[in-house]
Amino acid sequence: ADIISTVEFNHSGELLATGDKGGRVVIFQQEQENKTQSHTRGEYNVYSTFQSHEPEFDYLKSLEIEEKINKIRWLPQKNAAQFLLSTNDKTIKLWKISERDKRPEGYNLKEEDGRYRDPTTVTTLRVPVFRPMDLMVEASPRRIFANAHTYHINSISINSDYETYLSADDLRINLWHLEITDRSFNIVDIKPANMEELTEVITAAEFHPNSCSTFVYSSSKGTIRLCDMRASALCDRHSKLFEEPEDPSNRSFFSEIISSISDVKFSHSGRYMMTRDYLSVKIWDLNMENRPVETYQVHEYLRSKLCSLYENDCIFDKFECCWNGSDRQVEFSALYIVVMTGSYNNFFRMFDRNSKRDVTLEASRENNKPRTVLKPRKVCASGKRKKDEISVDSLDFNKKILHTAWHPKENIIAVATTNNLYIFQDKLN
Amino acid sequence: MFVRGLKRKCFDGEEDIEGTLAGIKAIPSYNLQRQSLLDMSLVKLQLCHMLVEPNLCRSVLIANTVRQIQEEMTQDGTWQMINTQSTGQASLDRLVSTDILCRSSRDSAEGKHVPAYGTFNKDFESDQAQDRTETMSTASSVQAPRNLQSNVWEMENPQENKGNFQKSLDQIFETLENKSPNSVEDLFSEVDNSYYDLDTMLTGMMSNTKMGHCDSLETFSPPTNTASNSNCKSDLSDLDHIVEILVES
Numbered sequence: 001a002d003i004i005s006t007v008e009f010n011h012s013g014e015l016l017a018t019g020d021k022g023g024r025v026v027i028f029q030q031e032q033e034n035k036t037q038s039h040t041r042g043e044y045n046v047y048s049t050f051q052s053h054e055p056e057f058d059y060l061k062s063l064e065i066e067e068k069i070n071k072i073r074w075l076p077q078k079n080a081a082q083f084l085l086s087t088n089d090k091t092i093k094l095w096k097i098s099e100r101d102k103r104p105e106g107y108n109l110k111e112e113d114g115r116y117r118d119p120t121t122v123t124t125l126r127v128p129v130f131r132p133m134d135l136m137v138e139a140s141p142r143r144i145f146a147n148a149h150t151y152h153i154n155s156i157s158i159n160s161d162y163e164t165y166l167s168a169d170d171l172r173i174n175l176w177h178l179e180i181t182d183r184s185f186n187i188v189d190i191k192p193a194n195m196e197e198l199t200e201v202i203t204a205a206e207f208h209p210n211s212c213s214t215f216v217y218s219s220s221k222g223t224i225r226l227c228d229m230r231a232s233a234l235c236d237r238h239s240k241l242f243e244e245p246e247d248p249s250n251r252s253f254f255s256e257i258i259s260s261i262s263d264v265k266f267s268h269s270g271r272y273m274m275t276r277d278y279l280s281v282k283i284w285d286l287n288m289e290n291r292p293v294e295t296y297q298v299h300e301y302l303r304s305k306l307c308s309l310y311e312n313d314c315i316f317d318k319f320e321c322c323w324n325g326s327d328r329q330v331e332f333s334a335l336y337i338v339v340m341t342g343s344y345n346n347f348f349r350m351f352d353r354n355s356k357r358d359v360t361l362e363a364s365r366e367n368n369k370p371r372t373v374l375k376p377r378k379v380c381a382s383g384k385r386k387k388d389e390i391s392v393d394s395l396d397f398n399k400k401i402l403h404t405a406w407h408p409k410e411n412i413i414a415v416a417t418t419n420n421l422y423i424f425q426d427k428l429n
Numbered sequence: 430m431f432v433r434g435l436k437r438k439c440f441d442g443e444e445d446i447e448g449t450l451a452g453i454k455a456i457p458s459y460n461l462q463r464q465s466l467l468d469m470s471l472v473k474l475q476l477c478h479m480l481v482e483p484n485l486c487r488s489v490l491i492a493n494t495v496r497q498i499q500e501e502m503t504q505d506g507t508w509q510m511i512n513t514q515s516t517g518q519a520s521l522d523r524l525v526s527t528d529i530l531c532r533s534s535r536d537s538a539e540g541k542h543v544p545a546y547g548t549f550n551k552d553f554e555s556d557q558a559q560d561r562t563e564t565m566s567t568a569s570s571v572q573a574p575r576n577l578q579s580n581v582w583e584m585e586n587p588q589e590n591k592g593n594f595q596k597s598l599d600q601i602f603e604t605l606e607n608k609s610p611n612s613v614e615d616l617f618s619e620v621d622n623s624y625y626d627l628d629t630m631l632t633g634m635m636s637n638t639k640m641g642h643c644d645s646l647e648t649f650s651p652p653t654n655t656a657s658n659s660n661c662k663s664d665l666s667d668l669d670h671i672v673e674i675l676v677e678s
Contacts, residue, residue: 089482152484313473313487
């Protein structure tokens with residue numbers, strides 16, 4: 001139940017939320033920077049823990065509904081409290097996280113412990129005052145958005161209008177208003193009339209960061225569709241279809257499976273989007289539909305092992321990907337873009353768009369002492385293994401990094417292995 | 430052919446399922462690899478974890494793979510040359526042996542660090558004589574997939590859940606031995622859209638098409654509904670009960 005299933009920074013980067021298979025949400029808060037210790041950024045410590053979803057039983061279908069948190073998305077902060085959406089397979093919840101560090105004391109009719117005083121003993125009146133108390137962080141569910149998904153929810157995305165959001169399951173996408181829980185609009189429906197004809201499912205969906213009527217959704221066949229809600233109420237017809245033609249030389253029985261897109265993320269500018277399929281990360285320019293502008297190979301050495309990976313089900317692992325922070329993307333008057341994604345053996349990869357360099361790092365306590373610089377790793381695909389290289393056959397496929405997140409402003413990253421969360425930052429000089 | 434404890438041999442270039450067409454020995458190897466991939470896929474479709482709804486994406490991808498293999502086998506002519514002898518026994522062995530293979534790899538994937546490679550190595554080379562029986566028995570196992578697909582998505586179907594996968598597997602074996610495609614179709618057609626409709630109606634989804642079905646469900650008139658409900662297993666009594674309540678109200 002401690003398996004981490006989602007990781008997300010809030011808009012300021014001060015808070016980092018993780019969701020796990022047991023339905024819990026744990027929020028970490030960054031310590032305020034110490035002016036005297038300018039060489040380190042604040043550490044992240046546990047701020048709040050709460051049970052977001054409980055396991056449920058669907059009596060009609062006699063099936064359990066898992067409490068595993070599939071996605072967390074933060075709302076931008078509007079007042080002192082923080083809000084986030086968390087979802088399991090069927091239900092989305094809006095949580096309010098607020099702090100309490102004062103409490104009223106000096107009531108006239110109540111004792112400090114809450115018991116009522118005998119009114120006849122009251123001889124003077126006083127005005128209650130707020131006195132400081134130990135900080136308490138409370139999480140309370142403010143909205144519950146339920147019963148709108150027949151299939152498993154895989155994505156939620158908050159619109160740039162900050163009033164609506166979408167939720168996507170395998171076959172449908174619904175549009176909600178954050179204030180309204182008893183209604184949602186269905187905006188995409190790819191369920192065929194005859195389920196025997198089903199060959200494609202929705203794998204991820206996201207709203208455009210700037211245009212509140214635009215969203216994309218990816219499919220298990222490796223396509224991405226961009227839809228405009230102004231075109232029609234039901235966006236079954238896409239405005240743009242992004243698909244790269246298949247490389248005939250690489251064709252195998254597994255071609256379709258590995259082309260299935262597991263994650264799609266817009267760049268902060270909204271000009272590009274990134275998709276993750278089993279072996280690669282692709283960057284697409286929204287103005288060009290017929291092929292990506294860049295493709296990065298995450299672990300090409302697995303291509304020859306697809307049959308084994310199919311057998312042990314690893315080929316169905318859904319890796320996520322992320323962009324570096326928005327502030328960082330425009331730096332030194334040039335676009336500075338890095339993308340990150342996970343792999344096996346607790347490795348994760350980063351690709352620098354400008355320099356075209358890439359690096360493989362490992363999230364592991366045994367191999368990295370705290371506060372030391374991570375050593376780049378290399379996988380030896382075939383042939384003679386050099387010193388410090390790891391051969392493909394000794395990779396541990398149980399140690400997978402599916403979820404990673406990048407701080408919106410700093411070069412701080414959160415990397416989730418199966419049970420642990422690692423936070424790395426770049427070296428400050 | 431596949432005996433537990435028998436040491437599996439590595440292929441050279443174990444990984445490449447396409448193989449090369451160099452040499453006559455390589456050609457049956459490709460067919461056999463393809464066949465075992467097909468069997469593995471069928472078993473995966475069946476061995477869904479029953480308490481929780483199986484992953485629809487995964488099921489769709491596996492079913493598409495099965496379809497691809499089928500299409501290729503049809504084009505190859507491998508399909509036609511198959512004599513549909515009743516080789517129920519052999520096909521049972523095959524499915525079970527693949528199951529053993531999958532289970533052992535899954536178990537090892539559970540906790541230990543075991544390299545995934547080398548497990549998908551069948552001991553075909555030592556059993557060349559068995560090739561013919563194996564290809565012949567493919568017919569039976571492959572006929573099932575088309576209907577299996579409908580069986581899978583209707584996941585919302587109560588048939589697979591409640592730990593009943595063993596029962597559905599038995600059904601597959603039964604139908605394989607009977608060799609009557611019609612019965613196979615009937616078997617899986619009973620798991621039809623009516624469950625979806627009940628589903629969507631009761632989860633409050635608003636959709637015109639569904640509304641029509643809702644009406645019919647309430648009056649309980651369409652033959653498909655009655656057929657499906659009457660063919661429900663005893664452990665679908667919950668569903669029956671609920672439907673009865675609906676009808677009576």
